[in-house]
Amino acid sequence: xxxxxxxxxxxxxxxxxxxxxxxxxxxxxxxxxxxxxxxxxxxxxxxxxxxxxxxxxxxxxxxxxxxxxxxxxxxxxxxx
Amino acid sequence: xxxxxxxxxxxxxxxxxxxxxxxxxxxxxxxxxxxxxxxxxxxxxxxxxxxxxxxxxxxxxxxxxxxxxxxxxxxxxxxxxxxxxxxxxxxxxxxxxxxxxxxxxxxxxxxxxxxxxxxxxxxxxxxxxxxxxxxxxxxxxxxxxxxxxxxxxxxxxxxxxxxxxxxxxxxxxxxxxxxxxxxxxxxxxxxxxxxxxxxxxxxxxxxxxxxxxxxxxxxxxxxxxxx
Numbered sequence: 138x139x140x141x142x143x144x145x146x147x148x149x150x151x152x153x154x155x156x157x158x159x160x161x162x163x164x165x166x167x168x169x170x171x172x173x174x175x176x177x178x179x180x181x182x183x184x185x186x187x188x189x190x191x192x193x194x195x196x197x198x199x200x201x202x203x204x205x206x207x208x209x210x211x212x213x214x215x216x217x
Numbered sequence: 218x219x220x221x222x223x224x225x226x227x228x229x230x231x232x233x234x235x236x237x238x239x240x241x242x243x244x245x246x247x248x249x250x251x252x253x254x255x256x257x258x259x260x261x262x263x264x265x266x267x268x269x270x271x272x273x274x275x276x277x278x279x280x281x282x283x284x285x286x287x288x289x290x291x292x293x294x295x296x297x298x299x300x301x302x303x304x305x306x307x308x309x310x311x312x313x314x315x316x317x318x319x320x321x322x323x324x325x326x327x328x329x330x331x332x333x334x335x336x337x338x339x340x341x342x343x344x345x346x347x348x349x350x351x352x353x354x355x356x357x358x359x360x361x362x363x364x365x366x367x368x369x370x371x372x373x374x375x376x377x378x379x380x381x382x383x384x385x386x387x388x389x390x391x392x393x394x395x396x397x398x399x400x401x402x403x404x405x406x407x408x409x410x411x412x413x414x415x416x417x418x419x420x421x422x423x424x425x426x427x428x429x430x431x432x433x434x435x436x437x438x439x440x441x442x443x444x
Contacts, residue, residue, distance in 0.1 A: 150319070150363065151319065151322065151361075151363075151397070153320055153321075153322060153323070153324050154320065154324065157324060202273070202277065202281065203273070205274055205277070205310065205317055207316065207317045207363075207364065207365060207368075208317050208319065208363060
């Protein structure tokens with residue numbers, strides 16, 4: 138089973154990389170942008186076939202390693 | 218006095234720390250990240266570098282390595298643990314000290330000397346040190362200290378802020394903040410002040426012909442305080 142997770146910086150955390158990307162896009166002529174925030178994306182292929190259990194395991198992985206909850210949020214976006 | 222320096226894959230200040238600790242009288246042992254037990258130590262040091270290539274988040278993978286279970290137990294039982302630079306990043310990832318270290322505000326790797334003001338001397342690391350301001354070296358890409366407002370209140374109330382970036386006269390202002398750190402924070406303690414994480418490298422300031430002597434002051438004072 139494949140589970141997709143995205144990790145994003147929390148709202149109040151400064152994202153200098155997102156800012157630079159925003160400025161660059163501005164310079165390229167994409168002038169309608171309000172803000173750019175950069176994040177991470179993980180695809181986890183697990184042997185677990187039970188969808189609920191697999192999701193629970195991935196949540197645990199997110200809490201213990203994949204995210205630092207002081208600055209980041211995680212969201213499971215797809216289970217296949 | 219016995220010390221241990223942990224080497225992770227990608228550590229690169231471990232030998233410098235070994236040289237510094239020995240120079241000021243510590244009997245130091247190097248410990249491999251895959252070891253399970255710590256040698257008997259008065260202080261454990263997590264050195265600077267790029268453990269595991271800074272994959273995922275700086276220090277996050279190293280914080281889960283085998284030896285870290287022993288380091289966490291050692292710290293929780295009152296043992297002294299000091300993390301420098303990447304070692305500080307590893308400490309925040311274990312949760313032993315509060316906060317996180319974000320990418321530097323202006324996206325530059327910073328490598329230069331800085332002044333830091335000692336904010337608290339009621340601890341084994343800075344007790345009895347005469348100077349209020351020390352000149353140390355920093356070299357990092359992710360040293361921008363950040364914590365939640367609740368955490369900030371807590372570390373201020375408990376006097377857990379160890380050192381702040383400042384000028385040579387000890388003035389703490391935004392213009393002397395190299396990386397965007399909240400309140401110019403360069404180092405923090407845990408609640409009991411037996412664990413210290415800091416971005417500056419005292420081990421790079423132990424030889425006047427190479428750099429400066431403020432690291433010497435720090436280590437001389439440290440071993441006397443532990444004795």
